[in-house]
Amino acid sequence: MNEVHKLLAFSDTESKEFHDGDWYSLWKDDALAAEWEVCDLLYGFIRVLKPSLVFESGTGIGHTTKALILGCVANLKGRVVTCETDRDKVEQAQKFLGEFPNVEILNIPAATSLDLHQADFIFSDSSYESRVEEWDVVKPGALFVVHDICASPAVARFVKEHRGLSLAKGRGVGILLKE
Numbered sequence: 001m002n003e004v005h006k007l008l009a010f011s012d013t014e015s016k017e018f019h020d021g022d023w024y025s026l027w028k029d030d031a032l033a034a035e036w037e038v039c040d041l042l043y044g045f046i047r048v049l050k051p052s053l054v055f056e057s058g059t060g061i062g063h064t065t066k067a068l069i070l071g072c073v074a075n076l077k078g079r080v081v082t083c084e085t086d087r088d089k090v091e092q093a094q095k096f097l098g099e100f101p102n103v104e105i106l107n108i109p110a111a112t113s114l115d116l117h118q119a120d121f122i123f124s125d126s127s128y129e130s131r132v133e134e135w136d137v138v139k140p141g142a143l144f145v146v147h148d149i150c151a152s153p154a155v156a157r158f159v160k161e162h163r164g165l166s167l168a169k170g171r172g173v174g175i176l177l178k179e
């Protein structure tokens with residue numbers, strides 16, 4: 001466990017899954033949560049880009065949200081708005097992330113949030129269909145990171161069509177810069 005993982009973790013939550021010839025670390029408590037390695041990547045993006053407003057679609061129970069929050073905390077800058085349509089998950093995420101003042105968890109569909117239009121960095125991890133809708137409204141200059149290009153052919157196609165960078169490892173990550 002590295003230092004970021006220690007910060008991110010519930011105690012004893014890491015498990016391993018073989019995928020694509022490599023090991024990826026998954027969470028025992030939420031099968032839908034992004035790989036630990038994707039949390040590392042998100043944390044790194046936030047540290048490098050130092051965005052003022054970070055937006056996440058698909059909070060789940062808050063694992064990737066925590067990586068985004070911790071990046072902002074380390075930057076001494078930035079707040080995170082995250083949207084989740086499932087009320088039970090919102091409640092779990094509120095418990096998990098309650099200690100942080102720089103996050104707002106909204107129980108609404110991500111594409112309806114005005115913060116999405118204004119965000120500098122977006123992590124799109126909602127339903128596969130919603131992700132294209134979300135891309136449509138982000139502002140020029142924003143970096144849009146979308147999960148699951150290896151899990152969804154439609155998401156993979158979307159990234160290619162918009163000339164994004166495809167990191168086809170694990171569940172896969174697409175990276176797009178809005179022009």
Ligand SMILES: C[S@@+](CC[C@H](N)C(=O)[O-])C[C@H]1O[C@@H](n2cnc3c(N)ncnc32)[C@H](O)[C@@H]1O
Pocket residue numbers: 030032033034035057058059060061062063064065083084085086089108109110111125126127130
């Ligand atoms: C893959 S999970 C999110 C996992 C989380 N980002 C993580 O890695 O810990 C996708 C979540 O998106 C939520 N969701 C689906 N459609 C949504 C939408 N339109 N807006 C916001 N959340 C949505 C689902 O309820 C589900 O909890």
